[in-house]
Every structure is written in C-alpha cells, then in structure tokens.
Amino acid sequence: xxxxxxxxxxxxxxxxxxxxxxxxxxxxxxxxxxxxxxxxxxxxxxxxxxxxxxxxxxxxxxxxxxxxxxxxxxxxxxxxxxxxxxxxxxxxxxxxxxxxxxxxxxxxxxxxxxxxxxxxxxxxxxxxxxxxxxxxxxxxxxxxxxxxxxxxxxxxxxxxxxxxxxxxxxxxxxxxxxxxxxxxxxxxxxxxxxxxxxxxxxxxxxxxxxxxxxxxxxxxxxxxxxxxxxxxxxxxxxxxxxxxxxxxxxxxxxxxxxxxxxxxxxxxxxxxxxxxxxxxxxxxxxxxxxxxxxxxxxxxxxxxxxxxxxxxxxxxxxxxxxxxxxxxxxxxxxxxxxxxxxxxxxxxxxxxxxxxxxxxxxxxxxxxxxxxxxxxxxxxxxxxxxxxxxxxxxxxxxxxxxxxxxxxxxxxxxxxxxxxxxxxxxxxxxxxxxxxxxxxxxxxxxxxxxxxxxxxxxxxxxxxxxxxxxxxxxxxxxxxxxxxxxxxxxxxxxxxxxxxxxxxxxxxxxxxxxxxxxxxxxxxxxxxxxxxxxxxxxxxxxxxxxxxxxxxxxxxxxxxxxxxxxxxxxxxxxxxxxxxxxxxxxxxxxxxxxxxxxxx
Ligand SMILES: [Zn+2]
Numbered sequence: 001x002x003x004x005x006x007x008x009x010x011x012x013x014x015x016x017x018x019x020x021x022x023x024x025x026x027x028x029x030x031x032x033x034x035x036x037x038x039x040x041x042x043x044x045x046x047x048x049x050x051x052x053x054x055x056x057x058x059x060x061x062x063x064x065x066x067x068x069x070x071x072x073x074x075x076x077x078x079x080x081x082x083x084x085x086x087x088x089x090x091x092x093x094x095x096x097x098x099x100x101x102x103x104x105x106x107x108x109x110x111x112x113x114x115x116x117x118x119x120x121x122x123x124x125x126x127x128x129x130x131x132x133x134x135x136x137x138x139x140x141x142x143x144x145x146x147x148x149x150x151x152x153x154x155x156x157x158x159x160x161x162x163x164x165x166x167x168x169x170x171x172x173x174x175x176x177x178x179x180x181x182x183x184x185x186x187x188x189x190x191x192x193x194x195x196x197x198x199x200x201x202x203x204x205x206x207x208x209x210x211x212x213x214x215x216x217x218x219x220x221x222x223x224x225x226x227x228x229x230x231x232x233x234x235x236x237x238x239x240x241x242x243x244x245x246x247x248x249x250x251x252x253x254x255x256x257x258x259x260x261x262x263x264x265x266x267x268x269x270x271x272x273x274x275x276x277x278x279x280x281x282x283x284x285x286x287x288x289x290x291x292x293x294x295x296x297x298x299x300x301x302x303x304x305x306x307x308x309x310x311x312x313x314x315x316x317x318x319x320x321x322x323x324x325x326x327x328x329x330x331x332x333x334x335x336x337x338x339x340x341x342x343x344x345x346x347x348x349x350x351x352x353x354x355x356x357x358x359x360x361x362x363x364x365x366x367x368x369x370x371x372x373x374x375x376x377x378x379x380x381x382x383x384x385x386x387x388x389x390x391x392x393x394x395x396x397x398x399x400x401x402x403x404x405x406x407x408x409x410x411x412x413x414x415x416x417x418x419x420x421x422x423x424x425x426x427x428x429x430x431x432x433x434x435x436x437x438x439x440x441x442x443x444x445x446x447x448x449x450x451x452x453x454x455x456x457x458x459x460x461x462x463x464x465x466x467x468x469x470x471x472x473x474x475x476x477x478x479x480x481x482x483x484x485x486x487x488x489x490x491x492x493x494x495x496x497x498x499x500x501x502x503x504x505x506x507x508x509x510x511x512x513x514x515x516x517x518x519x520x521x522x523x524x525x526x527x528x529x530x531x532x533x534x535x536x537x538x539x540x541x542x543x544x545x546x547x548x549x550x551x552x553x554x555x556x557x558x559x560x561x562x563x564x565x566x567x568x569x570x571x572x573x574x575x576x577x578x579x580x581x582x583x584x585x586x587x588x589x590x591x592x593x594x595x596x597x598x599x600x
Contacts, residue, residue, distance in 0.1 A: 015302040022068035036202035041185040050187045061192035079111035084196035085135040092223025095125035101139040104202025108139025126222035130254035131240035132159035141205035152209035155239035169591035174268040180463030194360030194459035206487040235278035249294040257317040259301035263362035265370030272374040279322035328371035337380035338372035392600040395433035433600040446472040468598040479593035498539040507535035510587040515580040518549035523556040551576035
C-alpha cells in the first residue's frame with residue numbers, strides 16, 4: 001500500500017477539467033417523490049481516508065463522486081455522477097445527440113435538464129447506445145419518446161434483454177451484494193462501486209434501435225454529427241462499439257478503456273468475457289483513431305486529453321488485459337489451478353503505478369480465475385474436487401471433525417489473532433452453514449467480513465463483504481419491488497419468450513407430461529411448435545403441418561407476451577385441447593428473488 005502512486009494527481013485534474021455546473025442538490029427523485037439517486041450522500045469522501053477504507057479505493061470514490069456537467073471538447077459534453085454511468089452529449093446542427101442515457105429515466109431527464117440549463121434548449125435529435133448493458137440505455141425515455149435515429153451495435157437488442165431472460169433473478173440478487181445499494185453510505189459502509197458510485201433505482205426503459213452498426217469502419221451522420229464506429233463484441237459486453245467523432249477529434253471508448261481494471265467476470269455473475277479480444281480491440285482502436293484524436297472519453301469516469309497521454313493510457317489498458325490473459329494461460333499450462341494462479345499473478349511495476357490498472361472494479365484475483373474458467377471451466381482436474389459434498393453437508397462434517405461449533409470459533413479466533421482473516425472466514429463459514437443458530441460464529445464472521453471489506457481495494461469485494469456482514473446480523477435484505485419493465489417484455493423475441501418458459505419448467509414435476517402446442521404468430525407471419533417431454537420444453541420454428549399438435553393458437557406477439565405475464569388467453573383463437581395450456585402452467589416454477597447467500 002505504501003507503493004500506491006499518490007503523487008500522481010492527473011486524475012483529479014482530468015476529473016475537474018471542463019466543469020460547468022453541478023446539479024444542486026445532487027439528488028434525483030421519481031414522480032412519487034422516491035429518491036432514485038443521491039450523490040450528496042457521498043460528501044464524506046471529501047475528508048481524509050479513515051481506517052475503515054483502503055486508501056486507493058477511497059481516492060477512487062472521491063473521484064467518482066464528482067458530479068455535474070462538463071465540457072469534454074468543443075461541442076461534446078458529459079454529465080457525470082448522476083448515475084453509475086456517464087451521459088455524453090454531442091451537439092449537432094439543430095439539436096444534440098445523446099450517447100448512453102444512464103440507467104433510469106429520472107436520472108437521464110435530470111442530466112438532460114442540467115445540460116440544457118447551460119447549453120440551451122436543444123432537442124434530442126439522435127441517440128447512440130454504445131453497448132447492451134442497462135446503464136447505457138435504461139434511461140432513454142428520459143431524453144426522448146422516440147422518433148429519432150437510435151444507433152446501436154449489432155446484436156444489441158438480443159443481448160440487452162437476454163440477461164434478464166436467463167439468469168436475471170440470480171444476477172439481480174448478487175448485484176445487491178456487488179453494488180451495495182442496501183448499505184449505508186458512510187466511511188464504514190458503501191463508498192462506491194469503483195466504476196461509479198452505485199446504480200440508480202428509478203424507471204428503466206428501452207427503445208429499440210432504428211439502425212444497427214454491423215462493421216468496423218461504418219460511418220453514420222446524425223444531425224450533422226459524423227461518427228465512425230469500431231465494433232468490439234465479446235469484450236466488455238457481447239454487443240459493444242467505440243465511437244470516433246472525426247469532426248471533434250474525440251474518441252468515445254464505450255466501456256472498453258476506463259479508469260479502473262474492469263471485470264473479465266463481474267462478481268454478480270455473467271458469461272466470461274474474452275480478455276484476449278479485449279486487448280486486440282484496444283490495439284485496433286489505437287491504429288484506427290489515435291492520429292485523429294485529441295481527447296478520449298468513456299461512458300464511465302473522466303476523459304484523457306492529449307495524444308501522448310491517450311496513447312499511454314490505451315496501450316497500458318491493452319497491456320493489462322493481455323497480461324491477465326497470457327499469464328493465466330502460461331501458468332495453467334504449468335498445472336497451476338485458478339486459486340493458485342490468483343495467488344501468484346502480479347501486475348508489472350509500470351501497471352501497478354498506473355491508477356487506471358488498479359482493481360477497483362475487476363481485480364487481478366478474480367479476473368485470472370475468470371480467464372481460467374473461460375478455458376478450463378469449474379474443475380481443476382483434482383479428483384478430490386470432482387464429487388465434493390455441497391457446502392452445508394461439507395460444513396456439518398468439518399465442524400464435526402473439528403470438535404463442534406464452539407471449537408471452530410476458538411480456532412477461528414486463533415487465525416484472527418494471526419491476522420489470517422481469509423482462513424478465519426472459511427472456518428466460520430463452516431460453523432454458520434453447519435448451524436445457523438451459532439450466534440457466536442455468526443457475529444464473529446460478520447466482524448471478519450467487515451474487516452476484510454474495509455481492507456479491500458476492490459469496491460465490489462468491499463460491498464460483498466459488507467453485505468455479507470449485514471445479512472449475518474440482520475437477515476436477508478428483501479428484494480426491492482420489481483421495476484416496471486414493460487419495455488423489456490415488449491423487447492423479448494419470440495424465441496426468448498419460449499426460452500423464458502423453458503427455464504421455468506420444474507423438471508421432476510413435468511417428467512410425465514407430454515404436450516405439443518403450435519403457435520401461429522399472426523402479426524409476424526411465423527409459426528412455432530413447442531413440445532414438452534421429459535421435463536424439457538423445446539421450440540421449433542416452421543414445424544411441418546402434420547396435425548401433431550394438441551393445441552393450436554393463433555395470436556399476436558403481444559398476446560404471447562401477455563400470456564407469459566399471466567394475462568390469460570382472451571382474444572386468442574384456439575383449436576384443440578385448451579387444457580394443455582393449464583397443464584403447462586401447472587409445471588412452471590418461480591425464481592426466488594432473495595435467496596440466502598451467507599447462510600445455508
Ligand atoms: Zn457501464
């Protein structure tokens with residue numbers, strides 16, 4: 001920690017450069033008066049770092065907590081600190097093009113209002129979504145009702161909704177641990193997420209793009225704003241692109257180069273990203289755009305000005321992801337397992353001295369495990385790990401072997417005294433999983449998690465530890481009420497609708513069900529067949545018209561989505577045994593939005 005480059009103040013200069021005005025107070029509310037964003041709650045980060053935080057993370061929090069409207073360069077502005085992400089505004093001939101309208105409509109509207117207060121009442125004449133993560137499109141209805149060009153990378157719509165369809169409920173639960181919205185904002189509590197402060201909690205929306213960017217080098221002009229795109233799929237997001245503004249000598253790096261080490265696999269869970277491709281895209285961005293660029297910015301954090309500094313920043317970011325990838329492969333090919341690699345990989349000194357390579361969001365530890373997972377998966381090859389008991393069953397046996405719950409707590413205290421908090425957490429986790437009523441173990445584990453959190457450089461680690469401590473003390477934090485997600489339902493493809501039914505089938509309950517339904521989507525002119533057998537609900541497009549269906553339904557896509565959200569079959573033309581729908585619904589299960597994490 002003594003080696004952290006605190007002498008380097010460039011980030012503070014860059015984060016403040018071009019400041020025009022802040023939103024005062026720094027609070028955004030919904031129409032019902034609920035606070036959906038409160039940046040003022042982070043005012044304490046202006047103080048010196050206390051003992052309850054890692055000084056590097058405290059510094060990052062202080063930088064991310066800056067809030068307001070900033071000029072990036074002539075004609076390009078950013079609103080920062082009004083959500084997890086930034087909203088960028090590129091001025092055109094008659095209005096302004098919005099790049100990445102935040103998570104919530106309320107925050108996006110507040111950001112646009114702040115911009116207009118200082119740059120005039122320009123209409124929004126276009127929108128660009130740089131990628132398929134919700135913090136880059138969810139607020140769109142706060143800046144436009146549609147009817148303007150909306151550009152997005154190829155595959156955007158599929159991926160924008162796919163995460164909500166498949167592992168959405170589990171990710172949402174884990175995201176509460178990752179971002180810590182339920183934690184108090186305080187020197188002992190939540191001090192940011194590394195990438196920004198936290199996620200806003202307003203209304204999410206989605207307007208489908210009017211045009212897709214399908215190749216690198218594609219050029220588009222919206223309201224006189226010329227943009228050249230570089231597609232970067234499979235790196236930070238499955239559908240993503242950088243945007244170059246030749247007329248402004250400005251490069252938007254989406255989320256491919258930010259002022260922290262990003263995630264190869266975020267702790268909330270996701271499909272593993274490709275660190276190798278990530279590095280290659282940054283090499284390509286340098287080759288394509290560096291000569292024409294005076295300022296580089298992203299949809300998180302602050303810009304970097306000057307050709308030399310941009311080149312240094314991008315090449316170090318590139319080296320960072322390449323290094324994580326290549327070193328993990330080198331070591332796994334020598335037989336090291338993921339946990340072993342995580343223990344030995346260290347960044348080169350030059351990257352250690354670059355704040356933007358630090359693990360405030362991703363970390364060397366969990367990123368190299370992600371690279372391992374991408375190539376070799378969960379199994380480390382050791383047969384002892386092939387068929388382990390699940391956590392609770394293991395815990396009961398460990399505690400038994402160690403002489404009971406009280407003995408485990410005593411052992412844990414010994415490791416705490418030796419400052420081995422990591423092993424103390426392992427031991428105490430066994431004690432709690434074996435017996436949730438072991439209050440001494442629970443309290444001590446909460447204390448250990450708190451200390452681990454306070455020592456963590458990584459914001460998402462800190463939030464995970466502190467959320468664990470919170471739930472050990474107070475019980476599970478109930479899931480917040482579902483956000484209105486009408487746009488997301490509307491955006492589901494027919495295939496995704498059937499997929500979302502398939503993953504809700506309770507296998508054993510459906511073992512002996514067998515049914516076939518034909519769906520004629522009258523507005524799309526498409527036919528699908530779904531069949532349930534052996535607990536598997538499968539779909540097929542354009543089935544043979546062989547009369548094999550138990551039931552045939554003629555309906556619109558909207559009616560199909562309505563069926564899914566429980567609206568019933570009114571107005572749907574049916575032919576055959578309508579009972580099969582009831583039988584299908586009878587085998588559907590429901591996700592649990594607030595499952596246990598730190599208890600069994
Ligand atoms: Zn983002």
